[in-house]
Amino acid sequence: MKKISVIDHELVPEHIVLSERDVKSLLAKHHISVGELPKIKISDPVIKEIGASAGDVIKIIRNSHTAGKAIVYRLVID
Amino acid sequence: MKTSQGRRWFSLAKKDTLVKTNISKAAANKVVRLLEATKKVATPKTIDSKLNGLALPASIIEELRCDLHKIEITESQLDDIVNTIIDAYERAKVEPCEAVGVIAAQSIGEPGTQMTMRTFHYAGVAEINVTLGLPRLIEIVDARKNPSTPIMTIKLEPGYADRDKVQALAWEIQKATILHLGDLTINLTEMQIVCDLNEKILNQRKIAVDDVAQKIRDMAKIEVHQNNRKLLIRPKNVSYRELLQLVEKIKSITFKGIEDIRRVVVRKENDEYVLYTEGTALKKILQFDGVDATRTKTNNINEIEEVLGIEAARNAIISEAMDTLREQGLEVDVRHIMLVADMMTVDGEVKQIGRHGIAGEKASVLSRAAFEMTVNHLLDAAVRGDVDELTGVTENVIVGQPIRLGTGDITLTYKAKK
Numbered sequence: 415m416k417k418i419s420v421i422d423h424e425l426v427p428e429h430i431v432l433s434e435r436d437v438k439s440l441l442a443k444h445h446i447s448v449g450e451l452p453k454i455k456i457s458d459p460v461i462k463e464i465g466a467s468a469g470d471v472i473k474i475i476r477n478s479h480t481a482g483k484a485i486v487y488r489l490v491i492d
Numbered sequence: 493m494k495t496s497q498g499r500r501w502f503s504l505a506k507k508d509t510l511v512k513t514n515i516s517k518a519a520a521n522k523v524v525r526l527l528e529a530t531k532k533v534a535t536p537k538t539i540d541s542k543l544n545g546l547a548l549p550a551s552i553i554e555e556l557r558c559d560l561h562k563i564e565i566t567e568s569q570l571d572d573i574v575n576t577i578i579d580a581y582e583r584a585k586v587e588p589c590e591a592v593g594v595i596a597a598q599s600i601g602e603p604g605t606q607m608t609m610r611t612f613h614y615a616g617v618a619e620i621n622v623t624l625g626l627p628r629l630i631e632i633v634d635a636r637k638n639p640s641t642p643i644m645t646i647k648l649e650p651g652y653a654d655r656d657k658v659q660a661l662a663w664e665i666q667k668a669t670i671l672h673l674g675d676l677t678i679n680l681t682e683m684q685i686v687c688d689l690n691e692k693i694l695n696q697r698k699i700a701v702d703d704v705a706q707k708i709r710d711m712a713k714i715e716v717h718q719n720n721r722k723l724l725i726r727p728k729n730v731s732y733r734e735l736l737q738l739v740e741k742i743k744s745i746t747f748k749g750i751e752d753i754r755r756v757v758v759r760k761e762n763d764e765y766v767l768y769t770e771g772t773a774l775k776k777i778l779q780f781d782g783v784d785a786t787r788t789k790t791n792n793i794n795e796i797e798e799v800l801g802i803e804a805a806r807n808a809i810i811s812e813a814m815d816t817l818r819e820q821g822l823e824v825d826v827r828h829i830m831l832v833a834d835m836m837t838v839d840g841e842v843k844q845i846g847r848h849g850i851a852g853e854k855a856s857v858l859s860r861a862a863f864e865m866t867v868n869h870l871l872d873a874a875v876r877g878d879v880d881e882l883t884g885v886t887e888n889v890i891v892g893q894p895i896r897l898g899t900g901d902i903t904l905t906y907k908a909k910k
Contacts, residue, residue, distance in 0.1 A: 418778045418785045425789070425796065425804035453840035460801035474803055479810070479826045482551030488802075491840060 420459045429460050432471040432487070440471070440487060454488035461490055468492050534570045536561055542570060548581055589901040591885065593835075596828035603822040604629065620757055620768055622791075628816045632809060635836065635844035637794050644753075646767035646777060647787040655758070658765040661782050662756040663697050665769065668748040673697070673704065674721075678739060683730050685739060687723035694721075697748055704747055711745045712738060750776050774799045797842050805842050809833040856880050858887040 420426055432440070441448060448471065454461060456468050466472060470490045478484035534542075539560050543553050556577065560570070586592060608625040623631065623641045631639055646665075652658050670676055674689035689701055705716045705723055717724040725742070727734040755770040769777075772790040777783055778799070790796060791812060797805035813829045835850055836843050843849035851863045857873040857880045873880075882888055888895045 416779055416781055416785075420800050420804075422786045423800055423804065424786055425807045426800050427803050427807075429803070452834075452838045454802055455840040458801045458840065459799060460803065476803070476807075478549070478551075479830070480551070481549030482554060483549075488840070 419463065421463055426460055427477060428475040429464055430473045430475070431464065431466045432473050436473075437471045448489055451487050451489040453491045456490055456492055466490050532567045534565050534567045538567065539570060542574060546574065546578065548578065552577070552581065587898065589896070589898050591897050592831060596831045599828045600824055600832070603817065603824055606822065607820050620755070620770055624816060624819055629813065632793065632813050632816070633832065633836075633845045635793065635842045635849065639792055642770075642772040642790065642792050644767075644769040644772045644774065644777060644790045645788065646769065647784040648765055648767070649782055649784050652765055652782055655765070658758055658767070661780075662758050662767055664749060665753050665767070665777065665780065666749045666756040667746050667751055667753050668697055668699070669744070669746060670704075670742050673699065673747060676739065676742070678735065680732075683726065683735060685725040685735070685742065687725065687742075689721045689723065691721060699748055707745060707747055708742060712741045714738065753777075793842060802837050802840055802842070806833045806837045809836060809842070854884070856882075856884050856887045858890050859884050862886045862890065
């Protein structure tokens with residue numbers, strides 16, 4: 415039995431916790447409130463592993479089929 | 493052609509002919525500067541710096557970079573190319589207020605009519621049955637907790653290059669019950685269960701007779717007499733009922749391997765061994781020594797969500813749906829599937845498309861009523877005193893108002909002159 419790290423799996427894209435300043439500029443850029451972002455649960459294995467807390471915004475760099483790289487954001491919820 | 497023309501204009505400018513033809517000196521200098529830029533050859537460095545700042549997807553930029561590095565062009569040609577591409581990209585984008593969901597539904601639904609109702613085999617692994625075709629697609633969009641044929645594809649770490657080692661690992665993983673290890677006979681006159689273990693299989697699966705006996709003692713809490721490779725088991729009380737119950741109990745014990753993995757098939761694919769399993773247990777398998785924890789997959793999307801998270805589940809939905817469609821020879825643009833996968837995973841958990849998911853959680857009462865269980869929705873809404881804001885398409889079609897799509901979503905205001 416070995417310890418596994420889910421973020422290494424090829425299905426899991428890169429998750430980064432966004433700084434408060436970046437969150438502000440992101441929301442201002444798209445004219446949205448933080449609640450309008452897609453969600454990710456705090457119990458999500460990746461969130462557990464990177465140690466984010468509820469209310470954080472996660473930047474996800476997906477390997478897109480069409481765009482090569484696509485950046486999306488998710489709000490961590492309870 | 494452009495360069496040769498540019499060169500001619502340039503030479504004309506040099507001879508001050510432009511000045512003679514009533515153009516000011518400053519304007520002439522500007523023309524000269526512009527034409528010099530036209531002639532300047534774009535170096536790989538300038539191409540890169542030009543491309544890096546562009547508002548284009550990474551894949552387009554990368555393709556462009558590869559192509560541009562192969563040819564020799566001037567800086568103005570580079571500008572032309574880049575501008576043309578940005579223009580084409582902007583035009584290819586979906587218009588604001590376009591009903592992309594309906595387009596996705598049509599684009600998946602139409603080829604879906606050509607899918608087989610039941611396909612039950614797997615290209616390549618003939619020994620394992622897999623649900624394919626329409627039933628599988630329905631399974632994916634319905635976000636079923638357990639697929640009807642759960643399958644895992646286990647990739648192995650680089651060290652596993654010879655068949656015996658791989659087969660040994662497969663034996664570690666595959667579930668072994670008493671029926672796998674030997675014969676089970678019920679002696680009714682003696683009121684006992686006789687378990688005749690097969691030596692060859694025990695060696696193959698690396699289980700000792702003692703282990704089997706001990707396991708039965710622990711799990712069934714019963715006395716087991718050992719006679720060489722024969723195990724004799726008697727129920728505590730002499731009754732047929734108890735005897736038969738005991739048989740069932742012993743049959744259900746897993747002696748080796750993972751409970752949910754019923755079968756493992758070893759295959760060689762492109763110089764590496766891959767294990768296919770009937771039944772899934774992603775979390776346990778990933779922790780196994782020798783299993784490549786970065787490439788091992790399952791077709792159970794729910795399990796992927798639990799073990800690897802919501803983003804992995806989204807990727808799994810896309811790849812599973814695309815594979816199912818492609819296997820049937822249908823080419824559906826991945827963007828439609830991506831939209832479906834995005835909708836299914838926006839709330840942080842995998843939701844189904846239908847009644848208990850996206851369609852059932854719409855804010856509008858009329859929209860929900862138009863989908864399924866009309867009376868229930870209208871009645872509940874009336875009891876609660878719900879308000880429909882009439883923001884969606886369906887609601888407005890029902891009440892006979894212009895729908896808010898495309899140009900219909902634009903409201904014009906007139907600013908009167910003071």
